[in-house]
Amino acid sequence: MSASIPAVVLGGTGYVAGELLRLLAGHPHFSLAAVMSDSQPGEAVATAFPHLASAYPGTVFASQAQVEQILCAAPESALFGAAPHGVSAALIDALLAAAEAAGTRPRVVDISADFRYRTPAAYAAVYQHEHGAPARLAQFTCAVPEHLGTLKTPHVAHPGCFATAILLASVPLLAAGLVTPSLFVSGVTGSTGSGRKPVPGTHHPLRHGDLYSYNPLRHRHAPEVVACAAAASGVTARCAFVPHSGAFARGIHVSVQAQLDRAVDTAAVIDALQRFYAHSPFVRVAPAAPRIKDVVASNYAHLSAVVADGTVAVQCAIDNLNKGAAGGAVQWMNRMFGLAEAAGLTAPAPGWT
Numbered sequence: 001m002s003a004s005i006p007a008v009v010l011g012g013t014g015y016v017a018g019e020l021l022r023l024l025a026g027h028p029h030f031s032l033a034a035v036m037s038d039s040q041p042g043e044a045v046a047t048a049f050p051h052l053a054s055a056y057p058g059t060v061f062a063s064q065a066q067v068e069q070i071l072c073a074a075p076e077s078a079l080f081g082a083a084p085h086g087v088s089a090a091l092i093d094a095l096l097a098a099a100e101a102a103g104t105r106p107r108v109v110d111i112s113a114d115f116r117y118r119t120p121a122a123y124a125a126v127y128q129h130e131h132g133a134p135a136r137l138a139q140f141t142c143a144v145p146e147h148l149g150t151l152k153t154p155h156v157a158h159p160g161c162f163a164t165a166i167l168l169a170s171v172p173l174l175a176a177g178l179v180t181p182s183l184f185v186s187g188v189t190g191s192t193g194s195g196r197k198p199v200p201g202t203h204h205p206l207r208h209g210d211l212y213s214y215n216p217l218r219h220r221h222a223p224e225v226v227a228c229a230a231a232a233s234g235v236t237a238r239c240a241f242v243p244h245s246g247a248f249a250r251g252i253h254v255s256v257q258a259q260l261d262r263a264v265d266t267a268a269v270i271d272a273l274q275r276f277y278a279h280s281p282f283v284r285v286a287p288a289a290p291r292i293k294d295v296v297a298s299n300y301a302h303l304s305a306v307v308a309d310g311t312v313a314v315q316c317a318i319d320n321l322n323k324g325a326a327g328g329a330v331q332w333m334n335r336m337f338g339l340a341e342a343a344g345l346t347a348p349a350p351g352w353t
């Protein structure tokens with residue numbers, strides 16, 4: 001396919017939007033048509049993201065009305081949602097309604113939690129407020145690209161960053177019937193996982209040199225993991241999840257433990273993971289324990305596994321902003337437009353951050 005498909009980004013000054021802009025700047029087929037900012041329309045993108053100044057020297061943030069005009073004028077476009085949950089659904093619904101009225105067809109990948117649920121009730125049970133666009137839920141599928149062969153809906157809801165790492169680690173084991181359906185997960189995330197607005201949990205003096213859990217066994221993304229894992233593997237598993245805040249800016253490391261359902265050793269589990277991801281360009285399975293430094297700022301996921309005494313521990317390292325959000329979304333959008341799945345995403349991690 002030739003250049004260039006217009007791409008629109010929502011949630012403009014946020015961390016995920018910034019990562020989307022960075023990836024789109026080097027993409028061979030998508031080009032940025034607009035990045036919407038609710039709070040700073042008209043301001044220079046380079047002011048919010050000085051590291052992107054060379055890629056977007058004259059670009060300013062667009063208003064919702066300007067974005068709407070672009071989506072209504074382009075017969076096809078790629079709409080990336082990176083607004084907060086609770087905001088995203090109504091915003092995307094309004095933009096899609098305008099495009100439908102104009103006869104154009106944006107494809108959406110939303111990175112917020114708003115379209116990850118099948119029913120408004122399931123969403124409201126977790127987020128304690130009504131869904132912003134319940135009639136749109138059926139138009140979205142929630143999955144990591146590695147776990148779904150054929151997309152049957154026009155739009156995609158990208159799983160969260162922790163969910164992406166947990167799903168990559170656990171779905172192959174559940175699908176192969178290797179483990180009992182009870183996952184015990186411990187994960188550590190960097191501070192960019194909490195977004196741009198400073199809060200005590202992201203304040204450098206408090207977070208630096210420290211490690212602590214938050215919302216143990218009550219994290220709001222655990223139900224999403226259960227639902228996505230069931231859709232991808234056919235097995236409904238319990239997920240006991242203890243997230244931690246790590247003293248680094250980017251990256252996620254999770255360990256998923258489960259009881260083995262049959263006698264297999266470490267080599268057999270690694271072999272099963274390698275076969276499962278044999279055609280997944282971004283997933284690397286190796287005997288060595290994965291490290292976040294090897295994947296941070298890239299779309300790659302590194303996996304490994306160890307077996308002892310009837311228990312398996314699978315570890316996964318990803319970048320929360322890239323594979324867990326912007327990169328995974330671009331990977332989906334590549335597929336939705338019939339492009340090579342890896343287009344614009346193959347840059348390796350810097351290694352030293």
Ligand SMILES: NC(=O)c1ccc[n+]([C@@H]2O[C@H](COP(=O)([O-])OP(=O)(O)OC[C@H]3O[C@@H](n4cnc5c(N)ncnc54)[C@H](OP(=O)(O)O)[C@@H]3O)[C@@H](O)[C@H]2O)c1
Nearest residue numbers: 011012013014015016037038039084085112193195196325
């Ligand atoms: N951070 C991660 O690692 C990560 C990973 C996976 C998924 N996600 C999800 O991705 C989304 C973005 O995350 P983030 O970390 O980039 O958050 P963020 O840094 O807080 O950015 C969100 C942006 O959304 C915009 N926004 C805020 N309130 C709005 C409103 N009322 N109406 C319209 N726009 C509004 C703001 O930008 P403007 O004012 O410029 O519009 C804000 O900067 C969230 O839904 C988050 O849950 C994040």
